[in-house]
Amino acid sequence: MTATIIGLGLIGGSFALSLKDKGLCDKVWGIDHSERNAAKALELGLVDNIITLDKAIAESDLIVLATPVDTIPVLATKILNRIGKHQILMDMGSTKEELIEITSMHPNRGRMVATHPMWGTEHSGPEAAEHNAFTGRTVVICEKEQSDEDALRQVVSIYSTLGMPIRYMSAEEQDMHCAYVSHISHITSFALALTVLEKEREEEHIFDLAGGGFESTVRLAKSLPKTWAPIFLGNKYNVLDVLREHIHQLQILRRMIERDDRDGLIEAMQRANKIREILK
């Protein structure tokens, strides 16, 4: 099988490696609007060749969209306009409602499978690509009934070969759940980094004193803004909903501290401890 990956950063680059490592593709080609990233991906051996979109559409069995989420609906439509009956288009974006809406009436919609592999790191670019990145992580497939059976079967078999449990959801469900378990974590991390950088002028102290705790809560603040701004805006209503609740919870804790409400704090933290059972 010949695959073309569009977007050769952390996700696309890691997926390219997985396709080759697992012997799923004999040829993996790449496209990236950044010449530097394209050259780097080739140099790192993530892809065998850098090609044009025309060649990708003419000669690929599988086309994979791993670009920022705000670019996916338009790119997907352009590709569906020209894709053949035996070719497959898949995306790996973190939000889905807009993509599903934009493509819903497209006569070739069936050739597309909308997926979201639940893996990422705070690093970015081709250099951040990892072998076996996705193994053991869950992948969400959205609105599977809108995909042709053969296309769905092919994509499912790829993810299964990578060792990924598959969950089927509507675009609405996926965007809501991802706001809770992924997007909000990034927002709080960015805000925490801004807080500390704002307050803590003596960087030396941050560096010296930051124990493992600080580093893990702020790690995601290293993530790529051009990746995450479109995700927050593309999932605006869910993200705002969770963000509102998060600020509310912080205000409750703040009032308890103001009032020296030791018992209230302990009770709230004991409820928070329940996360322990969920994340074994």
Next chain:
Amino acid sequence: MTATIIGLGLIGGSFALSLKDKGLCDKVWGIDHSERNAAKALELGLVDNIITLDKAIAESDLIVLATPVDTIPVLATKILNRIGKHQILMDMGSTKEELIEITSMHPNRGRMVATHPMWGTEHSGPEAAEHNAFTGRTVVICEKEQSDEDALRQVVSIYSTLGMPIRYMSAEEQDMHCAYVSHISHITSFALALTVLEKEREEEHIFDLAGGGFESTVRLAKSLPKTWAPIFLGNKYNVLDVLREHIHQLQILRRMIERDDRDGLIEAMQRANKIREILK
């Protein structure tokens, strides 16, 4: 040297292991107000014996306080009241202003060294104790001029043997910096866990979908409430100050998302990215 550790949880238990692993003490005794923890610490070999405070004061060269921070000032005073000229008392608490104030006029103040090793995990109790826990982590020593030279020298040599860089600060500085780089991370983690538990009724989804990102930002929410409530209240004014700034930063991001301010979001996240250079 004979040491007695008071408080045989994560910190005290790990310190007991370090004292033995590095051959710093031939005898390490333990005290814990929880019979269960005391028995467990003995069973796990963290300490050689469980003793009384009387025996500790009568026979220890070094007494280490690793109990919740709200219990340290009173315990420290009781021990200083009865400690001898060649014995040393040290604490490992995360806040220092109250301890330093309470003990400041004590005639035996010089026998005490106030320390805060910058290490911890979200786990608790004797079972959470780790070998080589502190190696490579910074330790803060507060108001060193109030400690007798021999006591300070002894404690410095213990921490140096554990491979810990030492930073000297006033209690005020230490409490302020720790609010930024440790205490606030725990509050945001607890609030994030409460947010998700509040919003996300289908725990199954949290479990399935939570990528590495969520797990790392929420990890600290597993921490022990009885440890952290006293820290937040003991460092109330610094914690409220940082918490106010953190909520402010979240509100700024929220407004940008509400207004679809893509450029503003990207600019803010790029500023947050600076944390990358600080935490290499």
